[in-house]
Amino acid sequence: MTERDGWRRLHPVSPVVRAGRAAIAIFIVLIPIVLRGGGNFSDSYVQLGIVAVLAGLGFVHWLVTRWRIDGDDLRIETGLIRRQSLRFPLAQVQAIDIVQPGLARVFRVAELRLRLGGASGGTARLAYLPQHEVEPLRARLLRLATDGEAAHHDLAPVEERVLTTVPTPQLVASIFVSDVGIFVEFVFAALVVTAFLAPAAAAGLVGGGAAELIAVATIVWRRFNQEYKLTVAAAPDGLRLRSGLVALNAETIRPGRVQAVRLVEPFLWRRLGWCRLEVDLAGRQKRKGEGEATRGQLRALLPVGSRALAFELLDHLLPDAPRPERRPPRRVALKSPLRYRFLAWGRTDAAVVTMTGRIRRVTVWVPLEKAQSLRLTEGPLQRRLGLVTIHVDTAGRALHAALRDRGRAEGNEALADLVGLARAARRAQP
Amino acid sequence: MLDPDTAWRTPSPRLLTLRRLEVGVVALLLSAGLFALLVSRSIAVAVIAASGAVALGAAGEYVVSRRVRAWGYAEREDDLLVRRGVLFFRMSVIPYGRMQFIDVTAGPLERAFGLATVRMHTAAAASDARIPGLAADEASRVRDRLAKLGESQAAGL
Numbered sequence: 001m002t003e004r005d006g007w008r009r010l011h012p013v014s015p016v017v018r019a020g021r022a023a024i025a026i027f028i029v030l031i032p033i034v035l036r037g038g039g040n041f042s043d044s045y046v047q048l049g050i051v052a053v054l055a056g057l058g059f060v061h062w063l064v065t066r067w068r069i070d071g072d073d074l075r076i077e078t079g080l081i082r083r084q085s086l087r088f089p090l091a092q093v094q095a096i097d098i099v100q101p102g103l104a105r106v107f108r109v110a111e112l113r114l115r116l117g118g119a120s121g122g123t124a125r126l127a128y129l130p131q132h133e134v135e136p137l138r139a140r141l142l143r144l145a146t147d148g149e150a151a152h153h154d155l156a157p158v159e160e161r162v163l164t165t166v167p168t169p170q171l172v173a174s175i176f177v178s179d180v181g182i183f184v185e186f187v188f189a190a191l192v193v194t195a196f197l198a199p200a201a202a203a204g205l206v207g208g209g210a211a212e213l214i215a216v217a218t219i220v221w222r223r224f225n226q227e228y229k230l231t232v233a234a235a236p237d238g239l240r241l242r243s244g245l246v247a248l249n250a251e252t253i254r255p256g257r258v259q260a261v262r263l264v265e266p267f268l269w270r271r272l273g274w275c276r277l278e279v280d281l282a283g284r285q286k287r288k289g290e291g292e293a294t295r296g297q298l299r300a301l302l303p304v305g306s307r308a309l310a311f312e313l314l315d316h317l318l319p320d321a322p323r324p325e326r327r328p329p330r331r332v333a334l335k336s337p338l339r340y341r342f343l344a345w346g347r348t349d350a351a352v353v354t355m356t357g358r359i360r361r362v363t364v365w366v367p368l369e370k371a372q373s374l375r376l377t378e379g380p381l382q383r384r385l386g387l388v389t390i391h392v393d394t395a396g397r398a399l400h401a402a403l404r405d406r407g408r409a410e411g412n413e414a415l416a417d418l419v420g421l422a423r424a425a426r427r428a429q430p
Numbered sequence: 431m432l433d434p435d436t437a438w439r440t441p442s443p444r445l446l447t448l449r450r451l452e453v454g455v456v457a458l459l460l461s462a463g464l465f466a467l468l469v470s471r472s473i474a475v476a477v478i479a480a481s482g483a484v485a486l487g488a489a490g491e492y493v494v495s496r497r498v499r500a501w502g503y504a505e506r507e508d509d510l511l512v513r514r515g516v517l518f519f520r521m522s523v524i525p526y527g528r529m530q531f532i533d534v535t536a537g538p539l540e541r542a543f544g545l546a547t548v549r550m551h552t553a554a555a556a557s558d559a560r561i562p563g564l565a566a567d568e569a570s571r572v573r574d575r576l577a578k579l580g581e582s583q584a585a586g587l
Contacts, residue, residue: 282553372524372552372554372557373522373523373524373525373552373554373556373557373559374522374523375520375521375522375523375556375557376520376521376523377518377519377520377521378518378519378520379517379518380517380518383519391556393552393554393556393557394554395552395553395554396554400554400556415523419509419523422525423508423509423525426525426527426528
């Protein structure tokens with residue numbers, strides 16, 4: 001348990017930060033109870049007791065947790081009663097994130113989160129480490145992940161080139177005209193109107209729907225918090241993302257780990273010439289023990305920005321990305337009148353791109369070396385019109401490319417084509 | 431892709447027997463139940479309801495036989511093709527190198543008929559590919575062959 005044999009502990013304030021987060025959660029649960037006026041204090045004692053127990057457990061957890069870097073593995077030992085010895089092979093690391101919630105910033109600590117690939121892959125979390133140790137440790141882990149044994153000694157910090165930072169006014173504006181934003185504005189307007197017409201009813205609504213209101217506010221807040229001043233920088237080890245207002249996030253997207261890239265252009269954003277660029281990395285579709293904020297979500301590389309900027313960033317992830325220019329046959333307008341405007345696909349030898357969407361336009365790029373399987377589907381309506389859809393599945397969490405509604409001959413040809421290209425791309429992988 | 435010379439294999443004919451038996455038993459039970467329930471009220475209604483259930487069963491037999499016949503798989507040089515579905519036709523192409531693991535499962539009824547289901551898993555959840563109703567020895571042959579090919583062609587994420 002000492003520095004001598006390489007075992008390290010987490011920072012002693014870790015249990016405090018963890019319990020603090022639980023306390024905030026309980027506080028949020030308590031608000032509606034207090035608002036409804038049924039302020040039963042014995043309940044609050046129970047809640048406070050829970051916080052105390054959590055803090056106690058957290059302390060024990062800290063006491064029995066230790067970690068070390070062992071050759072090419074990160075090892076974490078934890079658990080008092082059910083002792084766990086976890087071994088995370090660094091070669092499988094997909095990305096290493098630094099996460100720093102607000103409370104952690106107060107105590108100058110940060111969490112290091114290693115995301116591993118593969119069906120059995122999980123997330124290794126070191127929560128929390130002293131702030132000043134996190135960055136060098138991450139650099140060291142990344143270097144171990146890429147070079148194996150080669151670089152145990154630290155090198156000089158690599159230089160990086162900032163590509164873009166999201167301007168805050170634009171981010172705020174974009175949230176205002178986003179789907180969640182418009183929903184919130186609508187609800188808020190409805191509330192104000194109700195308040196004028198029938199104050200009692202409005203008060204009842206606020207009291208009764210407090211939990212829902214808070215939930216929606218949390219979504220908006222989280223989005224703002226996560227994407228505030230999101231900065232993308234190009235470094236030799238990949239694209240570096242930094243963002244956050246209260247909670248800070250820093251992560252590196254390694255080249256060759258991107259499963260799919262998505263460009264989203266909602267209706268109102270299109271009018272303003274804005275779009276959003278997201279990446280999908282390998283990982284299990286559903287995983288436990290990961291913060292709500294990251295579950296099932298895509299990484300926004302560009303929360304809001306111009307198309308030109310989005311394509312510039314795309315070029316860093318997928319050089320020479322194809323453009324969607326192959327339009328579907330005209331009869332598709334009968335089947336999907338709304339989608340027809342946008343449907344298109346394209347490919348190069350290395351990647352495939354598809355465009356679809358009814359109201360918002362969604363473009364997905366999938367590098368063919370990441371294709372896990374290909375599927376051809378044909379529904380009853382499609383059969384009558386002689387259409388098929390080709391899917392290119394990836395190991396990403398949410399995205400795959402679907403060549404919707406192609407003529408049967410074209411579809412069959414594209415499938416054969418893509419199968420061959422995917423095979424070649426797979427073989428060419430190091 | 432759909433070369434005419436692709437050697438499609440089909441599940442064991444016993445799968446068809448099993449599926450038809452399942453549908454038949456359910457339809458007969460439903461019909462008998464309806465008859466017993468309604469016979470006290472009016473014999474005519476009971477007979478109509480019971481024959482309705484039988485007709486439904488007959489339709490079910492037709493659907494099931496078409497669905498079972500739609501299953502097919504082909505082992506090609508680099509990938510496995512699995513096709514299925516009548517109304518919603520689906521064909522998956524799963525490269526051997528992408529298979530992470532292969533399951534062979536057999537429920538009690540399947541076991542009674544000497545059948546097993548082979549399921550291939552890739553890192554993508556969507557590529558869910560399975561071949562139901564393979565004869566037990568064919569199932570283990572497929573599993574072993576796929577596992578071997580998967581190992582020799584394995585590719586990283």
